[in-house]
Amino acid sequence: MHRFANPGQFMRVADKVLPWIVALCLPLIAAGLYFGLYASPPDFQQGETVRIMYIHVPTAFLAQGAYVVMALGSASFLIWKHPLGDLIARSAAPIGCVFCIICLVTGSLWGRPTWGTYWVWDARLTSMLILLFLYFGYLALANAFDDPARGDKPAAILALVGVVNIPLIKFSVYFFNTLHQKSTLAGDLFGAVFGEPEAAVQAENLPADLAAAAAQQGGDLPPEMLLPLMLMLAGFTLAFLALLILRLRGEFASVRLRSLRAGFRAEPRGA
């Protein structure tokens, strides 16, 4: 594994893999869109708005996944001093940040027709918002130093500190009473482990129809909905990888440029 920690070696492999990823990702997303928008039934309760799920769930998954990638990269940078880890973390951050924004926006657009409100301050939504703030903090810190290379270690430490939020997001729907539905995919598994709480909703804060809607949510997906969701999940994950490689290329080039410039400046003038 450490062989690929050499950025040059890694990029050579990544450049070879990139066209395959793109070639696989585009048809998957196209098929996912086809099944998601045309060839799947509307939900018996939510109607056509359920189709937002095919964007919302993959982006939510990747917003968290990108953070995990970032944290793993940062950890390998801090532990083994692999420069590649820092480059991966820096490249994953803006992508994850955008996925997080898309997830929050689609979620609130979905919330309006189904819950009757764009935003509620419940555990899942709040922890996702904190994730967005963590991305902002990471990006700000990584770029806050006059010498960009100085920001690598602080940013890596921050990424590791912020990782406490990830399990909090994942389990927020089990630990707290929330309007957000339980896990779409692994509902049975997590429900069995953590004991699915009665879909109790704090009634004093919410209108009655809203509470009823929340109580009936969650559970298993029928196969015709599961298919487009899985296609989109796979397609989006591959898109994330493709973007990651493209950004890595950019980061790699800018590091090389900086070191070339530094070398150039170190040369005495006119020598």
Add this chain to the structure above:
Amino acid sequence: MMGFRAVLLRDLRLAIRQSADLALVLGFFVIAASLFPFGVGPSPDTLARIAPGVIWVLALLSVMLSLDRLFQQDLADGSLEQMALSPTPLSLVVLAKCLAHWLTTGLPLIAIAPVIGILLNLPAEGYAVLLAGLALGTPSLSLIGAVGAALSLGARRAGLLIALLVLPLYIPILIFGVTAVDAVLTSVQPTAHFLYLAAILMAAIPLAPLAAAAAVRHGVEG
């Protein structure tokens, strides 16, 4: 342990000699709180409803504003470098600095919080739980804040950066601190909220100094 005591006493002595800094933080706490009656209207019911949240948010901001005191001066005059070189583990030094920071920021804030409670018409049964929550929560604020302060050493616009780094991490403490008071005001046991606050503190005491020490070491070298 001797190093721990020495750093603690030194920071306390420095903070007492520069007590104007402390007065500024407390002044901010009181003045910002007195803005709310103008902002939301002086109706006692409204003020009583928002009082716990306002006090907690302002305590958070006051702690945050005083975070640059933690490392910035010591970095400027070189003493931070000496601490990093000393045989005392740097995380222990950071822990001592956090304790000193809490004693000179968190504790005065707790002492003055009841006054703000009166200004904001906090119901009488809320005081004990508010102060207990602050006593359990503000040490975590200092510890987590130390990570942010250490990470932003040497950065451009470090003050603003600290806010961006630290405030998201403060949110859980804020939530449990405020809901504990709200629980008592609606006659519910606040035990669960206190347990959460205690759990955060117990995780922050060993972990935050480690992260902050790593960041300090990098800041000193850079």
